[in-house]
Amino acid sequence: xxVLELFEEIDTQRAKGLSANLDRxxxxxxxxxxxxxxxxxxxxxxMADAVQRHGRVTAEIVGLAASMATVVSSAAKETRMASTGLxxxxxxxxxxxxxxxxxRKEAEALEKFGASLVTYYVNKTRKTRPEIQxxxxxxxxxxxxxAKESRFVDSIFQAADARAAIRWKARFPGISARxxxxxxxxxxxLARQYMALPAGPTRQEFFQRHKTxxxxxxxx
Amino acid sequence: xxxxxxxxxxLARQAECSVAKVINHITEGLLVPAGRAxxxxxxxxxxxxxxxxxxxxTLSGESGAPAGRSxxxxxxxxxxxxxxxxxxxxxEVQP
Numbered sequence: 001x002x003v004l005e006l007f008e009e010i011d012t013q014r015a016k017g018l019s020a021n022l023d024r025x026x027x028x029x030x031x032x033x034x035x036x037x038x039x040x041x042x043x044x045x046x047m048a049d050a051v052q053r054h055g056r057v058t059a060e061i062v063g064l065a066a067s068m069a070t071v072v073s074s075a076a077k078e079t080r081m082a083s084t085g086l087x088x089x090x091x092x093x094x095x096x097x098x099x100x101x102x103x104r105k106e107a108e109a110l111e112k113f114g115a116s117l118v119t120y121y122v123n124k125t126r127k128t129r130p131e132i133q134x135x136x137x138x139x140x141x142x143x144x145x146x147a148k149e150s151r152f153v154d155s156i157f158q159a160a161d162a163r164a165a166i167r168w169k170a171r172f173p174g175i176s177a178r179x180x181x182x183x184x185x186x187x188x189x190l191a192r193q194y195m196a197l198p199a200g201p202t203r204q205e206f207f208q209r210h211k212t213x214x215x216x217x218x219x220x
Numbered sequence: 221x222x223x224x225x226x227x228x229x230x231l232a233r234q235a236e237c238s239v240a241k242v243i244n245h246i247t248e249g250l251l252v253p254a255g256r257a258x259x260x261x262x263x264x265x266x267x268x269x270x271x272x273x274x275x276x277x278t279l280s281g282e283s284g285a286p287a288g289r290s291x292x293x294x295x296x297x298x299x300x301x302x303x304x305x306x307x308x309x310x311x312e313v314q315p
Contacts, residue, residue, distance in 0.1 A: 010297050037299040064303045086303050139292045141257040
């Protein structure tokens with residue numbers, strides 16, 4: 001099971017990264033851990049589309065899922081939430097400047113984005129569009145129990161598990177970067193890569209980094 | 221924007237009154253929280269720190285007018301501040 005993380009503000013760069021990773025793990029089940037205050041609407045839509053397109057993503061909200069992060073979690077096949085987590089939905093918002101025509105254009109675009117977000121929530125919760133719109137207009141915060149009752153999440157897991165996930169990340173900070181780089185290579189692939197390297201510090205460094213895997217080949 | 225939010229217990233400490241009094245004022249519509257998490261009776265409430273002078277006046281009885289107002293998050297930092305306050309508030313209501 002591949003584990004990806006969305007532990008920051010949503011922006012275009014991160015959306016592209018997540019989309020590329022999900023394409024790489026096509027057909028495989030993926031857990032997407034979320035602790036994000038949201039961010040860019042367009043980037044969030046890109047993430048949500050990638051999650052939906054993948055089709056085998058389980059979203060795990062381990063802290064906060066707010067604004068666009070909730071659209072991403074709602075696009076997942078299954079959504080789980082830590083018992084102490086928080087979930088918030090609201091209308092998209094933007095700061096802009098320009099003449100009357102430009103402002104009207106921006107407002108229309110924002111309304112269209114808002115309608116798309118509602119669709120994600122409606123598909124997830126089976127609530128009506130007006131019901132969802134009302135929750136968004138009021139900027140509604142949910143604890144885990146209420147998020148489940150409102151069907152934004154499918155199940156709740158104990159916060160201790162979420163804390164363990166965060167501690168695990170803190171103990172092994174490299175794991176996130178490794179996941180960003182793509183799937184792990186097989187021992188054979190690593191051995192071939194090692195043999196192809198010229199003798200020298202690069203090869204030694206490669207060996208040090210992958211010695212456990214390379215030794216496992218020798219012991220076969 | 222650098223909006224800060226305070227919890228019910230933090231407001232009660234500032235007003236030198238009980239948490240129950242703050243909750244009663246919310247129930248009576250005299251205090252309007254900036255947000256609440258969940259619909260349960262012990263739901264976590266938060267208040268915008270900018271409303272603090274008015275909130276304190278209402279709690280002390282100096283003013284009979286409702287104080288505080290619901291505030292929408294307009295940026296990621298405000299969302300973060302609200303979430304932090306909600307998490308502190310959740311800790312307060314859980315023994």
